[in-house]
Amino acid sequence: MDILNEYGQILLILAIIFGVFMAWGVGANDVANAMGTSVGSGAITLRQAVLIAMVFEFAGAYLAGGEVTATIRKGIIDPLALQGTPEYLVFGMLAALLAAGTWLLIASMVGWPVSTTHSIVGAIVGFAAVAISVDAVNWGKVSTIVASWVVSPLLAGTISYLLFKSVQRLILDTATPFENAKRYIPIYMFMVGFMITMVTLIKGLKHVFKDASFKLSYPEMFVIAAVVGVLVAILGAYLMSRVKLNDSANDDDRFANVEKVFAILMVFTACAMAFAHGSNDVANAVGPMAAAIATIKSGAITAKSTMPSWILLAGGIGIVVGLATFGYKVMATIGKKITELTPSRGFAAELGASCTVVLASGIGLPISTTHTLVGAVLGVGLARGIAALNLRMVGNIFTSWVITLPAGAILSIIFFYVFKAIFS
């Protein structure tokens, strides 16, 4: 209590700096993974990808990011265990942010595949279990989170597999693939619009309209989401109607025209992907920051504290800045290297991944967007959709689990003791 009074100002500033730094890191690296597939398939240009990412990452973070943030800031640690020493929670969350940020920096220089989500969860669990007590960790929640890391790539893979199979059945393997593409693609667009609206209505409006006592019943939400979905589909159908069948494309290149139509669909799934990513990954930065700030301000740990929405806003801005300063370069690299993913495949992978991530965001589970996308791409591969996938990557992901969790934990324990030594 005294410590928080004495150093409150400094700790508050540190929390904001570390939090925004972490958000910057997410924007600089993770977003590129989520959006790179769109750029790589040639559906959108780099500039368009950055613009889409800016708008939809921010929207996702602000409208649907609250649930995961709540998990990170008060779901992993049992607040009651820290009742007597609220300053430990502040030190710990600062340590976790710094540890995850440092680890991401190290890993990115060495070139290891790491996940921001895994780093931050490992860091929080690490300081809580070792520096405070094993009981301080809400192990039930943590095991749910870890289980979701296995389930999310599998689920995304399954959805993408089914999506691509449906594309094969309805469009690619027909006598008139171009005409069928125009006929069926609006259905996929409807799915994108419906999904994003539904999640926004269920999760987002709760805190946007919380003062206006604005409440919708589920059937009402369903209808609104369906209407938005139809509008999105109509917009998509209009855009597709402007695609001209290229007659010069000879028989040898039968699918070139079809892919052009899919490229339009992919603009929509790219938006969904950015939205999904924003809804889940912004919490990695914002969650610990919010926990620290709330504790500093109130001087005690309050389980029921509400989160000021400016913190989510700050996280969203951090991500956008990260993307604008550094992320677009990573995106350009990914875009250049992934040329095997045509729009008809890329859309299936992105839609499968974004559905999974948005679902996890709704339940409040912090998952890795990158790993989910990898699962989705493999799902399309299993449907015999991609010419060559490197399976060594799957091994790398396991390695990243094994390395990142302890690394984040050890670093955060060290930082925790450093903060404790400085401030007490």
Place this chain on the structure above:
Amino acid sequence: MASSTIISLFGQSPIKPLQNHMHTVFECTEQLNDFFVAVCAEDWPAAEAVYNKIAELESAADDQKQDIRLHLPKSLFMPINRSDLIHLLSKQDKICNKAKDIAGVILGREQTVPKKIAADLKAYIKSAVAVVLEARVVIDELDELIGSGFGGREIDRINKCIIKLDKAENKNDKRQIALRSKLHAIEADLPPVDVMFLYKTIEAIGHLADRAQSAGEQIQIIIAR
């Protein structure tokens, strides 16, 4: 960092390089037409020039083959069985090896062709090269096969191409039989070693067409899995 996760997930597709290899193979065997024109005219410097071109293309195909094999790590996950693919590659490669052998041995002993069978021999080599072309057409469908995600319609298309390939090979067989009986009719008037040699050449050209057919049919094995 994390960016490498997505990048390194995608391997280099072997399909386009495989098709390029087949194009080189066809270009190589196609030279046999010019080669036999020169041989029948007994223009040995011209024949040698064509032979050099054949050798050059054959070695280019070899390089392509090596390159494809190097880029096929075991960890690659493909819609096509890896060993089927390597098998197809080596079948393609054997076509132009045979082409080089045929030209090389003829040039080596400056084997002349009796006037009475020259026209038939030229037609025969032409039809053998046509078989290689049909095989190339089949291989060229590979990327469409993947583009369609192994759709049934694409498989039907390929099967039609394979029927054309089989027909071309059949035609070539018939030419071979006709040419052999023509040679048989005049063999008593020719030096025995030359006759033996011509029979061998006719047989080798038949093998060339066989190999092309077998490369094209390898696609059926790829589809069947």
